[in-house]
Amino acid sequence: MSERAKLVTLGVVGAVLAIVVVVVLVGRGGGDDGGETATPVTKDVKLAKPEAGSVVEKGEVAHVKMETTEGDFTIDLDTTDWPVTANSFAYLTEKGFYDGLGFHRIVPDFVIQGGDPTGTGSGGPGYSVVETPPKGTKYPIGTVAMAKTGAEAPGTSGSQFYVVTGTSSGFDPVYAIVGKVTDGMDVVEKIGRLGDPSSPTGAPTKQVVIKKATLEQG
Numbered sequence: 001m002s003e004r005a006k007l008v009t010l011g012v013v014g015a016v017l018a019i020v021v022v023v024v025l026v027g028r029g030g031g032d033d034g035g036e037t038a039t040p041v042t043k044d045v046k047l048a049k050p051e052a053g054s055v056v057e058k059g060e061v062a063h064v065k066m067e068t069t070e071g072d073f074t075i076d077l078d079t080t081d082w083p084v085t086a087n088s089f090a091y092l093t094e095k096g097f098y099d100g101l102g103f104h105r106i107v108p109d110f111v112i113q114g115g116d117p118t119g120t121g122s123g124g125p126g127y128s129v130v131e132t133p134p135k136g137t138k139y140p141i142g143t144v145a146m147a148k149t150g151a152e153a154p155g156t157s158g159s160q161f162y163v164v165t166g167t168s169s170g171f172d173p174v175y176a177i178v179g180k181v182t183d184g185m186d187v188v189e190k191i192g193r194l195g196d197p198s199s200p201t202g203a204p205t206k207q208v209v210i211k212k213a214t215l216e217q218g
Contacts, residue, residue, distance in 0.1 A: 036069040038209040040102030043117035046126030050091040056217065058083040063182075064093050067212040070191050073184025075144050078177055084131040085146060085157050085176040090215050092125060092159055098213040105202035106195030109166030112188060113147055113202070114210065115159045121201075124158030130176075131155045137173035139164050142185055145175040165192040 056062045062077045077086040092098060097117070104121055105113035116123040132155040139145060143164045146157035154174040161178060164171075165188060181188055194206045 035071075035206070036209075038069045038207055038211075040104075040119050040207060040209050041100035042119050043097075043101070045097065045117055047092070047095060047097070049127035049129065050088055052084060053087060055090040055094055055215070056083075056087050061218055062086070062090060063216045064089065065214045065216060066098075066184075066210055067214070068187065068191070069207075069209045069211060070194075071184060071187035073181050073187045076179045076182045078179040082131055082177050082179075084129050085155075085178055088129045088157055089146075089161070089178045093213045093215045096213075097125060097159060098210050101210050103191060103204060103208045103210075105162075106192060106204045106208070107202040108192055108195045108197050110192075111162040111164055111166075111202075112191050112195075112208075113160060113162040114208075115147075115161045117159065121160075124160065128152070128156050128158050131157070133173045133176060135173060137175075137177070139171045139175065139177070141165060141167060142181045142188075144178040144180060146178060148175065163188050165189060 056077060056079050058079055060079050062079060064075045064077065066073050066075065077090060079086045092115075098115060101114060101117060102119055103112050103114035104116055104119050105111070117125070130153055132153070141164050144161055145164070147160040147162050148156045148158070155176040157176050163181060191208050194204050194208060196203055196205050
């Protein structure tokens, strides 16, 4: 597997990304392209691990709407095939964990990655869950999956997630899936164009912030 395809969230990325020093979300209004200038918050939050099915049950219809400074997109949670991962993502959303966090890694035609409370690529919610991917698991464009370190077991999830925006690199079947983007993929693609192709860390050329993540059930 290529180095580009290794979605390692701890250590390596954290050591080379710039430290986020501003800890308040500052909206400065929209520009001609409809986007806003904002700074991600940082959070020192340690949450208890959720019980299985505590927020969304297996087979339940549920969505997460991500309102960002570049527009909104909606994730359909896959509670049927990935109930543990979907429940954890719903739990974090319900707790307001994602509100104010940024996309710290944007690799054009590959992924956009966010959900790190430190903004460095090394943070998490204080717990992890594991849901081992079956052999042959695929990650087509629009897939939302959870990032993990190379040392962690396949299917480990904290809070960092990524949305697949390209097919130029393959993925090993080691990442737990949250669901897929069913509305606003144009916004995801727009965010995906805000990465520096020459950056080895996927540093964004513009800060993109999740203003609000909302869980919708039923």
